[in-house]
Amino acid sequence: MLREWRHSRRLSQLDFALAAGVSPRYVSLVETGRSRPSADMVLRLAAQLDVPLRHRNRLLVAAGFAPRYRERPLDEPDMSAVRDAVARVLRAHEPFPALVVDRRWNIVMINAPVEHFLADVDPELLGDPVNMVRLGLDPGGLASRIVNLTDVRSLFRARLSRQAARTGDPVVAALYDEFFAEDEPGGSAPGVESEVATPMIFRFRGRELRLFSTITTFGTPQDITLEEISIESYYPADADSAALLRSIADTPPAPRAPSSLRPA
Structure with missing residues (x-):
């Protein structure tokens, strides 16, 4: 999922890693499932890619964490x-x-x-x-x-x-x-x-x-x-x-x- 968002932003692993303050190897490990990021790291990477909140929740769930953002109708x-x-x-x-x-x-x-x-x-x-x-x-x-x-x-x-x-x-x-x-x-x-x-x-x-x-x-x-x-x-x-x-x-x-x- 993270790789798909990176591709949609037209970023290489190197460019993404430099912008997020991590190593290209770490990005590769996360994208291939060989490293499990913390919830804070998921949100950090998602924010760097300008991933909408709805999809940040999906990234968190995919990484084994609970969703962070609520969705409440305006009439609540x-x-x-x-x-x-x-x-x-x-x-x-x-x-x-x-x-x-x-x-x-x-x-x-x-x-x-x-x-x-x-x-x-x-x-x-x-x-x-x-x-x-x-x-x-x-x-x-x-x-x-x-x-x-x-x-x-x-x-x-x-x-x-x-x-x-x-x-x-x-x-x-x-x-x-x-x-x-x-x-x-x-x-x-x-x-x-x-x-x-x-x-x-x-x-x-x-x-x-x-x-x-x-x-x-x-x-x-x-x-x-x-x-x-x-x-x-x-x-x-x-x-x-x-x-x-x-x-x-x-x-x-x-x-x-x-x-x-x-x-x-």
Whole structure:
């Protein structure tokens, strides 16, 4: 398992050993099962390879130790402080849209402005769990309203590719194949020019809404759930877009198909 992670990071035994502060021979002995590392050494090597917490537990079990990291759903009582903190971030971002996604791009939480974008979405895409990639790129979702869909696809493709390589998650790899397997190798680079970041341009209520996004994650998480969720916050890329979002803040969203998505 350790060798597979080392190969995925494109490191030789020598490079890995130097980075981890051990000898190449020791790395070889561990990878071939001729030396049993301590639990702390397993975690040290895993950290050097940037192995996700979920897989660090698997490495520990393979080496004969108990898992170190817990995985608790956000709705558990002992995660209430974290859940409240995330909800506070989402609400504080209003009147601009923000949402929380898990490791497989399923939407976990949203704020109220997101609801304005869900009208006319195919009800099948709003079934639990609602997947952000499918919602954004499927023709029945938001894709028909994204003016610069080619650019947005390029951004999604790059993020999914990096995530699949980093985590080895087969579901993320399958999601990548679902939308990008037939793309030309390398694909096209984002083409919309901006002084800030590549915007996402929506046709929204008869106008063009330009947004760019930021991604927020938890620092030094010790819980698998916390490591695997991120907050996607969208900001207006120009004054007209900001004014449009503020103008709809106090208006009820258009009716949409029932789903598990409710504002925090």
